[in-house]
Amino acid sequence: MTQWSGYLGLILQGALVTIELTLMGSVLALIMAFLAGMGRLSRFFVLRALATAYIEFFRGTSIFVQLFFAYFVLPLIGLELTPLQAGVLALGLNVGAYAAEVVRGAVQSIGREQHEACIALNLGRWQGLRHVILPQAFLVMLPTFGNNAIELLKATSVVSLISLADLTFQAQVVRAQTGNTMVPFATILVIYFVLALLISWGVRSLERRMARGLDGVRV
Amino acid sequence: PGSADDSKLEQLKGQGFARVAIANEPPYTAVAADGKVSGAAPDVAREIFKRLGVADIVASISEYGAMIPGLQAGRFDVVTAGLFMKPERCAAVAYSEPVLCDAEAMLVKKGNPKGFKSYEDVAKDTSATIGAPGGGTEEKLALNAGVPRERVIVVPDGQSGLKMVQDGRIDAYSLPVLSINDLMKKANDPNLEVIAPVQGAPVYCDGAAFKKGDEALRDAFDVELVKMKKSGEFAKIIEPYGFSAAAAMSTTRDKLCAAK
Amino acid sequence: MSAPIIKVDAISKSFGAFKVLDGLSMQVMPREKLALIGPSGSGKTTILRILMTLERIDGGYIQIDGEQLYHMERNGQLVPADERHLARMRQKIGMVFQLFNLFPHKSVIDNVTLAPMLTKGMPRPAAEKRAMELLDMVGMADKAKAMPAQLSGGQKQRVAIARALALQPKIMLFDEVTSALDPELVEEVLNVLWRLCAETDMTMLLVTHEMGFAHDFADRVLFFDRGKIVEEGKPDEIFRHPKQERTQGFLKKIIAAGHRV
Amino acid sequence: MSAPIIKVDAISKSFGAFKVLDGLSMQVMPREKLALIGPSGSGKTTILRILMTLERIDGGYIQIDGEQLYHMERNGQLVPADERHLARMRQKIGMVFQLFNLFPHKSVIDNVTLAPMLTKGMPRPAAEKRAMELLDMVGMADKAKAMPAQLSGGQKQRVAIARALALQPKIMLFDEVTSALDPELVEEVLNVLWRLCAETDMTMLLVTHEMGFAHDFADRVLFFDRGKIVEEGKPDEIFRHPKQERTQGFLKKIIAAGHRV
Amino acid sequence: MEWDWNFVWQIMPTLIQGVKITILATLLGSVLAAVVGLGIALARRSPNKALSRIVGWAAEFIRGTPLLVQLYFIFYVLPDIGILLPPLVAGVIGLGLHYGTYTAEVYRAGIDNVPRGQWEAAKACNLSARQTWTHIIIPQAIPPMIPALANYFIAMFKETPLLSAITVLELMNQAKSVANTYYRYIEPITLVGAFFLAISLCSVVLLRWLERRYGKIER
Ligand SMILES: Nc1ncnc2c1ncn2[C@@H]1O[C@H](COP(=O)(O)OP(=O)(O)OP(=O)(O)O)[C@@H](O)[C@H]1O
Ligand SMILES: Nc1ncnc2c1ncn2[C@@H]1O[C@H](COP(=O)(O)OP(=O)(O)OP(=O)(O)O)[C@@H](O)[C@H]1O
Ligand SMILES: [Mg+2]
Numbered sequence A: 001m002t003q004w005s006g007y008l009g010l011i012l013q014g015a016l017v018t019i020e021l022t023l024m025g026s027v028l029a030l031i032m033a034f035l036a037g038m039g040r041l042s043r044f045f046v047l048r049a050l051a052t053a054y055i056e057f058f059r060g061t062s063i064f065v066q067l068f069f070a071y072f073v074l075p076l077i078g079l080e081l082t083p084l085q086a087g088v089l090a091l092g093l094n095v096g097a098y099a100a101e102v103v104r105g106a107v108q109s110i111g112r113e114q115h116e117a118c119i120a121l122n123l124g125r126w127q128g129l130r131h132v133i134l135p136q137a138f139l140v141m142l143p144t145f146g147n148n149a150i151e152l153l154k155a156t157s158v159v160s161l162i163s164l165a166d167l168t169f170q171a172q173v174v175r176a177q178t179g180n181t182m183v184p185f186a187t188i189l190v191i192y193f194v195l196a197l198l199i200s201w202g203v204r205s206l207e208r209r210m211a212r213g214l215d216g217v218r219v
Numbered sequence B: 001p002g003s004a005d006d007s008k009l010e011q012l013k014g015q016g017f018a019r020v021a022i023a024n025e026p027p028y029t030a031v032a033a034d035g036k037v038s039g040a041a042p043d044v045a046r047e048i049f050k051r052l053g054v055a056d057i058v059a060s061i062s063e064y065g066a067m068i069p070g071l072q073a074g075r076f077d078v079v080t081a082g083l084f085m086k087p088e089r090c091a092a093v094a095y096s097e098p099v100l101c102d103a104e105a106m107l108v109k110k111g112n113p114k115g116f117k118s119y120e121d122v123a124k125d126t127s128a129t130i131g132a133p134g135g136g137t138e139e140k141l142a143l144n145a146g147v148p149r150e151r152v153i154v155v156p157d158g159q160s161g162l163k164m165v166q167d168g169r170i171d172a173y174s175l176p177v178l179s180i181n182d183l184m185k186k187a188n189d190p191n192l193e194v195i196a197p198v199q200g201a202p203v204y205c206d207g208a209a210f211k212k213g214d215e216a217l218r219d220a221f222d223v224e225l226v227k228m229k230k231s232g233e234f235a236k237i238i239e240p241y242g243f244s245a246a247a248a249m250s251t252t253r254d255k256l257c258a259a260k
Numbered sequence C, D: 001m002s003a004p005i006i007k008v009d010a011i012s013k014s015f016g017a018f019k020v021l022d023g024l025s026m027q028v029m030p031r032e033k034l035a036l037i038g039p040s041g042s043g044k045t046t047i048l049r050i051l052m053t054l055e056r057i058d059g060g061y062i063q064i065d066g067e068q069l070y071h072m073e074r075n076g077q078l079v080p081a082d083e084r085h086l087a088r089m090r091q092k093i094g095m096v097f098q099l100f101n102l103f104p105h106k107s108v109i110d111n112v113t114l115a116p117m118l119t120k121g122m123p124r125p126a127a128e129k130r131a132m133e134l135l136d137m138v139g140m141a142d143k144a145k146a147m148p149a150q151l152s153g154g155q156k157q158r159v160a161i162a163r164a165l166a167l168q169p170k171i172m173l174f175d176e177v178t179s180a181l182d183p184e185l186v187e188e189v190l191n192v193l194w195r196l197c198a199e200t201d202m203t204m205l206l207v208t209h210e211m212g213f214a215h216d217f218a219d220r221v222l223f224f225d226r227g228k229i230v231e232e233g234k235p236d237e238i239f240r241h242p243k244q245e246r247t248q249g250f251l252k253k254i255i256a257a258g259h260r261v
Numbered sequence E: 001m002e003w004d005w006n007f008v009w010q011i012m013p014t015l016i017q018g019v020k021i022t023i024l025a026t027l028l029g030s031v032l033a034a035v036v037g038l039g040i041a042l043a044r045r046s047p048n049k050a051l052s053r054i055v056g057w058a059a060e061f062i063r064g065t066p067l068l069v070q071l072y073f074i075f076y077v078l079p080d081i082g083i084l085l086p087p088l089v090a091g092v093i094g095l096g097l098h099y100g101t102y103t104a105e106v107y108r109a110g111i112d113n114v115p116r117g118q119w120e121a122a123k124a125c126n127l128s129a130r131q132t133w134t135h136i137i138i139p140q141a142i143p144p145m146i147p148a149l150a151n152y153f154i155a156m157f158k159e160t161p162l163l164s165a166i167t168v169l170e171l172m173n174q175a176k177s178v179a180n181t182y183y184r185y186i187e188p189i190t191l192v193g194a195f196f197l198a199i200s201l202c203s204v205v206l207l208r209w210l211e212r213r214y215g216k217i218e219r
């Protein structure tokens, strides 16, 4: 059964693509989350409206539709993307819209009194945000960000529908070539789970590191 | 004439590879344990592009349904996936001369309990369901034979179709003969039976499918294809996979695209 | 007689349909220690928050140190102040809150140095030197490296006072700075206020329910009710011989509740 | 002399590694009004919660009304009490919390009738009649249909008292029932306690920081520190002539903080 | 490619057919998820350590792996051990199990959010454990959970396209089949996006209402 080891290699290649997608998607999602999350809290109507439109649109239409659009429709209007780019774009924008609400909620969860202390100390808007509000809010966001990252990891499985050779896709290939269903799917379930555990472990240890000395602060 | 078209080939030569869409369906396509893509269709394409001066092909596996839109969207330069020539498709893409020919087959339970011989038989039995790839030839044949939409189950891939027949979820699963044979070989299940060829279903041939507008590239491809057919190299490539070179040489694109 | 450092002129303030302040006027002289007392909801906190520019006013004028607070001159006209004007005016004012509002993610000393470094561009060593002096004054020098979560309420409040002092405001506002503390911890904070009162020449406005402290500490007491100053005067006058019925009733209840006057 | 209604015998209680109570003993006579005072963290709340069976004890015995609270006899042996025994013992005891803990999803009258109807199977009309009497006693009859969220703190606390009384306990425990209230609202709750004290023959244990009230109300005062009773006696003795240094220090601080004794 | 309104009208009935299946799957999946979630939440609170541990890990596993792969598993692997489910049933079970692990968290948070004082007051009122659950805890825990539960059901709605992998003819599958028949992608995919967006926007309104109505208990 030398064959299996070869196909395992194929699946591991898929795992690599999945990890790549998850990482790049997370970075994009993080950027979008802060842009749109802070946008929703802006004083300027235009920014608020833009952020709200982005969030509602990407949360409202299914990730599948976004993926198909990025892959099939954008090229028709002249925006040529590699499958990887299309995948990262759709996943990052989609998860970013959810995470934006996390950013907004976390910033708002920092009590009004912290904002007022900033005013009383004459800190500027940006100074207060940068030194007082965001450091505290980030700690509130972290656990939910961890969940979002796991959501993103799982959502990468749908990119197999646009022929990106991720874990799920490779499992399909192995299945077609070997005629065995159980083995490839059980293997990738375990791999996904290990990746998810890694994410939540990483986020939790980051959280512990950042929360040092803050006992009693967390809401 | 068509200098814009010529540039496509030049461009491919320049980048050193052509992007090819293939299906996840042996023996049209095969992926070895080391990840190397082979199979009848990609092997032919690889050889011809080499002769055209394009060093290699980069194959990406795609769903059938995504192939033509992907081609139109510029995701691939060519589709070599057992995408059979039919008038509607000929209108959507630019085909090369025929490459791989195959008749249709059905996978059923041992003894063919419902006695299917043709798609019309499936249509007549009001309790019968048939599986086929979404957007594939078999789906259209079944629908045209009068099987109502809700009895034509869209099955994502061959293994799923095989499994669904084994589990009794569908009464028949239809694919080209060689694909079904390959599935049978892997499954090695004595409780299954192949009906081939399906009566009344034409023998279809696929060709390499190019984007409309890339006719110059297609023509260049055809020139090499015809040469290979004549020299017998063509047969050497495809016959180990079970395809008949004679069948492909006995017909032409024009005939197939005009067929009703 | 010198000019008042705070001059509140017929200001009004509503929350929705509810009018909290209605044409309130008052004046505070430099170095004066003022106690604001009155029943819950009478608008004491609101007036302090307005002076700290945490709320906007709906009408009227406030002058701080001879300058308009919520207005500024442009082309000879008084127009609503912009953020830059407000930021400049805020340099004169500091505030200490009932619930301390320390920054929980920063150590005690970082709480005190943050604002001087950011708003005055003070270099870190200078800011830390000054912060240690202030922490020493409030008796918290030994906890400089601690995080707020590790402090008792009284300790937190003392750090909050040091933090407000670090910007060297001319006017300090204290809003019930002891009422969130355990009774035993109240004393240490009041002691700091006493020292502050004796050692600096800041103008101080203090909202409190500690009648005894208000009596001993203040130069003048204002009794608020429903957004108006009902009675004002020297502490002895107000606490021993209140003229208004409302003041009498309030003090009687407070005494019945066990507070010493 | 009759037998004590509460007999606490060398109990100990730890939270993790921290020993809150260590071999504490005390006795309370029927109808006695007891005030528990002492610094924050000294274990006053803990002893009340133990009597209410909200915590378990690690060692020692408690007798209520002649019966073991945390133990019961089985085959002539004392074994840890099961839930049924605890439920039966709890009928003798009621508790009012610092933060009221009213059921927010039930109206005032439903808060009061719930327990009698569920635990004693009292029919609704009888339970409501009795509830209205109790609400009348605490001056809340006119708010019977209101939801807790619509009440002030003092009103909530009065409802909470009525709720605890509805089960007709022999012993009532009050844990700082006024310290979450605005100073002006404290009086109305204390008035209810006065009435209760005069009109019923319940045994009452009261944890409070209102020294004046403790003085006037209690038959006996216990001063707690670090989980021990440091001093006990008649109110006049404790407040006017405390013998222990710790008690003197505590009372001095409280007085400095502006509380009347 | 031009937008073709005639084509839109032509395919509309087919797509509406798909919408019906999508909604049906969501409704059934929601009911199952609500029940499964409660089961998991209670099992995890169970004093039986083995039960709570096993259910905990199983839930963690299901939550950490993609629904798509789980659906393949349920549909293609379970028949090997004699469990043969019709596509829609398999899909609903997949959705219900997967989202049940999410709703379990909602239940847990809802129960934990009832302040400790309420448990204690119930004890001081001498209520039994059952009376405490039925009269005090559940009535306070459920209303604040409703918006969060609804949120997950809306998310589930947007994941129904996964069911196409197991041959359920829901909206996305219908659209793909239409697209494959006519080689036109823009109209069907855009329409699917529009359907999702329309239903999502409606559900946002519904959610806001639910939040206002049940979001918080006044204390
Ligand atoms: N942001 C706000 N929105 C609505 N009403 C408010 C707001 N802030 C204060 N109020 C109302 O304004 C009135 C005055 O409030 P303020 O806080 O100034 O009273 P106070 O005198 O400080 O009372 P306390 O002694 O309880 O602190 C109160 O009735 C209060 O409910
Ligand atoms: N659940 C708990 N876990 C850990 N420590 C606790 C717990 N409950 C109480 N303690 C600790 O036990 C000690 C005694 O607490 P207790 O609440 O009985 O004090 P107290 O006398 O009522 O104080 P206060 O006047 O502040 O209410 C305190 O140090 C407290 O931190
Ligand atoms: Mg106030």
Ligand SMILES: [Mg+2]
Pocket: D044, D045, D046, D175, D176
């Ligand atoms: Mg206590």
